[in-house]
Amino acid sequence: MLSNITLLYIALFAPLVGSLFSMLFSSSKRHIFVGVIASLLLLTSLGATVLLFVNATLNNEIVRATLMDWIVVGHINLAFGFVVDGVSATMMLVVTLVSSMVHIYAIGYMLHDRSFNRFFTYLSAFVFSMLILVMSDNFMGLFIGWEGVGLCSWMLIGFWYEKESANFASNEAFIMNRIADLGMLLGIFLLFWVFGTLRYEEIFDKMQNADITLLTIAGILLFIGAMGKSAQFPLHTWLADAMEGPTPVSALIHAATMVTAGVYLVIRANPLYSQVPELSFAISCLGAFVALFAAFMALVNRDLKRIIAYSTLSQLGYMFVAAGLGAYWIALFHLMTHAFFKSLLFLGAGNVMHAMHNKLDILKMGALYKPMKVTAILMILASIALAGIFPFAGFFSKDKILESAFAYGYYGIWVALMLGAFLTAFYSFRLIMLVFFAPKNHEEHPHEAYSYMLGAMTPLAVLAVCAGWFESDFHHLLAQFLPVNDQHLDAQIISTLIAVTSAVALSGIIIALFIYRNGPLSKKWEEKFIYKLLFNQYYIPLLYEKIFMVPYKAISHLLWKGVELKIIDASVDLVARILCKSGEGLRPIQSGNLSKSLRLMAFGLIAFLLFCLIFVI
Structure with a gap:
């Protein structure tokens, strides 16, 4: 053993x-x-x-x-x-x-x-x-792994480096995360300065006696790192662009593991965030905002993988809401269930991409259910779980987050998450309808994936259905390791909340089925301002380009022309020219001519004797 x-x-x-x-x-x-x-x-x-x-x-x-x-x-x-x-x-x-x-x-x-x-x-x-x-x-070991996944993510997003878009996406993800990681590293340094150690256990044992201001600053700095890794606003733009990588990368890194590292950091550092409730509340508010912010973008996007990426961004917001409310075990529970059905969705999207020869526009698909029945069923199961329909896994974890927000009295957050639940159900089945059931709008001859690929998806499908059934066992297990501050509601209130949440999710599904049963909406919809605003990600990438990228490029060009070429390179070139000229001037002494050599020797001897005379005098 x-x-x-x-x-x-x-x-x-x-x-x-x-x-x-x-x-x-x-x-x-x-x-x-x-x-x-x-x-x-x-x-x-x-x-x-x-x-x-x-x-x-x-x-x-x-x-x-x-x-x-x-x-x-x-x-x-x-x-x-x-x-x-x-x-x-x-x-x-x-x-x-x-x-x-x-x-x-x-x-x-x-x-x-x-x-x-x-x-x-x-x-x-x-x-x-x-x-x-x-x-x-300890925090330093966590940071080593943190940077390791960042490096591997850069290599995997830019795996097809021949594509300019893949190179841009990998660099964007890497740079955005390095900006956030600077904040995280400063937070780690501050913790070491305050506590003299980086081991979780030792820091958390000493936390009760620490200065609350320093704890707040450390919590903010650590959360900046979490915002970058988990793509929270305003460091979110890299996640959708990261879909340039191979689809297995999206399923592993951008759905189930790396992007949840920020949530894990907050859960792991729960004694710190429990000491600064104002910061925790701010984290919840940001999570609720991102849950809606990303869901609205998913409503209009046409890219198969980007829709699922925006869904991931939205669900990360749910996790941060739970963590900010102090419901750490619920945040971890939703992290786990989400990993199963979201990775399943990405792998299903990979099957569709292969069948459609890497085309991603869902408006140019349709009628894929018959040739890809198994993939369609698996993606439908994952979408039902994502929408939070009983008895699928997403129902149990998402419902607990909504219940916690209501129980703590944060009704604004609860309403935002409820609206997010409606939007999630709607855009999930918009995707399903346009890909599998809408009238055919392509000339491809799709085929099902290899059987072992479908076999690899099957365990994820099983868990997407039944992982939530072990909620009480999961709660009991984590109660030994995480603080459990559950606010108890009356059974009648809980039943009402569940009924409302389920009704909202089901209404989102039904409306999507009705609207997209005959295919995409009219082109006139795409001319409206709200569509353009959401389709262009609220113009935030364009704003970042104008505010940061263009000035940075101009400054870099100025420094290259004015400093690099005219000062640094010119200085190096001047040294080289001086050496070359002096070499040219001294070349005659190595001509091999005996008389010239004797004259030079005589001149050197006289110069040496004069120098000695002057030195003696």
Whole structure:
């Protein structure tokens, strides 16, 4: 029987082994066994995670391990330490399960890509970095994993680097996250300055006696990092553009794992945010705003993957609302259920893309249900779960968030989330209708995906349906590791809230089915200002371009012309010219002519004697 420490290291390092193995073949021709080995190692990590979850967390045991010391200087002692408790174990299950399915799916999706081997190198490296982020027992280890997933995300978004749009999207994501990560790093430095340590346990034990102002500043700085990674306004623009990457990347990074890292950070640092309720409330307000902000953009978008990306952005807002309200276990619960049905939606979108030869405009699809029945059913199940219809997983987690907002008396947030629930149901089934059931509007000959790709999607579909059924067990498990501040409502009020929420979601579905049963709306709708506003993302990317990118480019051009070329390069060139001229001038002394050499020797001797005479005098 393997010990818990051994299982921890297997779960952590199996993806790294897969990445290193794939790297050996990254420059060679496509080998299917590379994807198979990488997938098997991910399944190994999943198996170790499940055993660890059963052995440790279900027995109320926290597993700790220290791999090695890292920085030991004076009173600074930072180590590569890891912890597995209910929170990290839940995240590990989500990461390894979804990653395993995505790896298997990607074997078929990337089958004809010439960089097949390189893709699995990056994908497995991403999973390893994400596990470091999740399992670390200190903020510096979390930051290392945080930067690791950022690097891997950049490589995966820009995987097809021949495309200019992919290069732009990868750089946008990288730069936007580096801006946010500066705030996070400053927050980590501040915590170390205040507490003299970066270990979660030691910081949280000392937090009661800390200065509230410093805690507030640290909480704000950490949340800036969370805003970048989880694409919260105003650092949100990169997420939709990141759809330029391969669809398995979207399913893994931009639905189930990396974008939820910001939510995980707030949950993990819950003792800090519990000390600053004003900041927590601000986080909830921002989450409610983003839930609506993104949902409205999804209403009019025509890009299959971007619609799902906006949906992810909206659901991240729900998670931040729960975390800001202090309902940390509910935030983690919605994070988990969302990972299953959203990754399923992205993988289904990948099947549709392959069938439509990479076309993404849903207005130019239609009638795909018959040739792609299995994909259609799986995407419908995921959409029902996303809409929050009983008894699917999304119903349980989203309903708990709405219930918490109502119970705490934040009725404005509750109304915003209720409207978001309606919009979510509407745009989800707008997508389903236009892709699968509207009249045919294309000349393609679509086909179903490989059976093993559908097989990889099946566990996610099962979990999208039934993961919410274990709500009480999940609550009981996390109550041992997270503060549970649930506000209890009367059973009648709860029943009424559930009925209202369900009615709102169902009405969104029914209206979408009715409006789009005959295909897209009239072109006149696209001429209206509100459509253009939402379709162009409220013109925020254009605003960023005018305010930041254009001036930055102008300043960079000025510095290049005025400083780089005329001062720095000119100075270097001047040194080179002086050396060249002096070399040309001294060349005659190396001509090989004996008489010239004797004259030079005589001149040198006289000069030397004169110098000695002057020195003596």
